[in-house]
Amino acid sequence: MNIYMKEGNEYMGLYVEGYNKFSLYSTPNQFSMNFMNPFHPMVTMVVSIDFPVLPNFEDDTWKDIPVFTLKDFLGYCQPFEPLLEDEDSFLYNAFLLYRALAINNIQYGNIKDVINWRYLVAMYIGHYMDIHVENLKDIDNRFSLNQSPREQKYKVEELRMLSDNEFMSTPYGRLFWDKYRVFGSLVFKGTRKQRGRY
Amino acid sequence: MSIPERDKLLKPYDDELFEYDYSEQIYVPKVEAILEYAGINLLKDWTTVENAQSYLSLLARVVNETIYSFKDPKYVMHMKYYLAHSKKARIELFKIYSDSAWYNRRDGGFMMAYNSGANLNQGKMIEFGIDKALSPIAKQIVLNSYLGTRFLPIDINDKERFDDLDSLLDYLVANDYITSLQADSINTLENLPYDMSYNVMVEPDGKYLFIDLYTFKKATAKLRMYDPVNGTW
Numbered sequence: 416m417n418i419y420m421k422e423g424n425e426y427m428g429l430y431v432e433g434y435n436k437f438s439l440y441s442t443p444n445q446f447s448m449n450f451m452n453p454f455h456p457m458v459t460m461v462v463s464i465d466f467p468v469l470p471n472f473e474d475d476t477w478k479d480i481p482v483f484t485l486k487d488f489l490g491y492c493q494p495f496e497p498l499l500e501d502e503d504s505f506l507y508n509a510f511l512l513y514r515a516l517a518i519n520n521i522q523y524g525n526i527k528d529v530i531n532w533r534y535l536v537a538m539y540i541g542h543y544m545d546i547h548v549e550n551l552k553d554i555d556n557r558f559s560l561n562q563s564p565r566e567q568k569y570k571v572e573e574l575r576m577l578s579d580n581e582f583m584s585t586p587y588g589r590l591f592w593d594k595y596r597v598f599g600s601l602v603f604k605g606t607r608k609q610r611g612r613y
Numbered sequence: 614m615s616i617p618e619r620d621k622l623l624k625p626y627d628d629e630l631f632e633y634d635y636s637e638q639i640y641v642p643k644v645e646a647i648l649e650y651a652g653i654n655l656l657k658d659w660t661t662v663e664n665a666q667s668y669l670s671l672l673a674r675v676v677n678e679t680i681y682s683f684k685d686p687k688y689v690m691h692m693k694y695y696l697a698h699s700k701k702a703r704i705e706l707f708k709i710y711s712d713s714a715w716y717n718r719r720d721g722g723f724m725m726a727y728n729s730g731a732n733l734n735q736g737k738m739i740e741f742g743i744d745k746a747l748s749p750i751a752k753q754i755v756l757n758s759y760l761g762t763r764f765l766p767i768d769i770n771d772k773e774r775f776d777d778l779d780s781l782l783d784y785l786v787a788n789d790y791i792t793s794l795q796a797d798s799i800n801t802l803e804n805l806p807y808d809m810s811y812n813v814m815v816e817p818d819g820k821y822l823f824i825d826l827y828t829f830k831k832a833t834a835k836l837r838m839y840d841p842v843n844g845t846w
Contacts, residue, residue, distance in 0.1 A: 482817060483817065484817045484818075485817070497766075498766060502774075502816070502822075503617060503768065503772065504766075504768065505765075505766055505767055505768035507768070508768075508812070508814065508822075508824065511814050511815075511816065511817075511822070512814075514817070551764045552685070552763045552764055553685055553687075553763075553764075554763070556685075558687075559685065559686065559687055561686055
């Protein structure tokens with residue numbers, strides 16, 4: 416990480432705080448120092464981080480996210496079509512909830528491409544809907560007071576993948592992770608914070 | 614709307630095909646209907662209409678219980694509600710009843726095995742299992758419809774859609790979910806008071822989706838209950 420201390424004047428005026436620039440004039444001690452000596456050069460000093468370039472939180476280029484509807488989801492995840500025929504289907508409520516989760520977690524600003532973003536959101540929802548339907552069926556009587564089968568069959572490779580990554584447990588999750596890990600690796604995670612729903 | 618409007622019945626009804634047995638909450642086919650649509654004259658076997666109708670009540674119970682056997686026991690009551698309130702299910706049920714009436718009339722059908730444990734076709738004792746209650750065709754009719762799924766894929770909760778928050782609040786006030794005083798102070802969905810009886814979600818097109826989570830509870834509250842004092846339903 417290269418950190419340079421520069422004088423703010425080189426920016427032809429007051430600098431904008433944030434992005435990769437931080438003022439030194441932000442603590443009570445510095446305020447007192449400035450009060451005693453308002454012409455001290457530290458007042459206009461700025462710390463500028465040249466590398467790595469942090470994402471600019473004030474940037475609103477990707478703020479307007481594209482529309483993602485049920486039709487977009489069914490286009491990619493066609494097996495759900497009989498279960499999600501329209502807005503009155505029994506899975507529609509779950510779809511709305513997972514859609515909100517997907518839009519919140521897969522930020523459009525990180526993908527920066529509408530086609531890939533829609534694909535990822537669809538796969539993300541598909542992954543959780545798969546688990547949701549599996550839980551509804553409840554073949555093993557896991558969520559039931561009835562007797563559940565004692566023996567359960569697992570494949571060794573399934574267990575290995577499950578322990579690695581939750582998304583590996585479903586076909587849509589695998590497709591999601593296969594593409595998202597490329598985008599995800601480019602997302603700077605150091606001081607990046609979830610900014611909430613756009 | 615949950616069960617689609619075109620398919621939904623407000624309550625089960627009697628017609629030339631069925632009469633609804635409120636004590637068991639099942640549709641029972643009529644003797645004349647089986648004669649007309651399935652071509653089976655049960656009076657020949659059972660001599661009187663009452664006897665034949667009792668036989669059909671038993672048949673209806675077996676068919677319904679077999680359909681419930683496909684379901685996760687948690688969802689059996691929902692399935693009962695669906696069977697009683699769906700036009701489509703009524704049609705499917707009659708197909709299964711007709712087929713079962715045929716299947717059981719043959720010597721050695723499940724009724725014979727049910728009563729005696731003997732299968733006259735094979736001339737030996739058999740163990741009576743639920744898999745023998747329906748004919749292969751009736752079983753396929755069940756599997757081809759939603760009757761055979763483990764989870765009922767029909768949302769039975771009533772739903773309403775509203776274009777904006779004001780019309781949603783008007784609906785909530787009109788149906789006594791909130792008071793008009795509360796409605797005046799609500800600007801966003803987050804301000805809605807906590808209530809387990811309903812849910813409101815925002816759809817992708819910005820509309821408000823109201824879901825009545827107590828639809829089933831309200832319906833079962835109106836069920837005919839046994840009155841132990843008078844001995845009536």
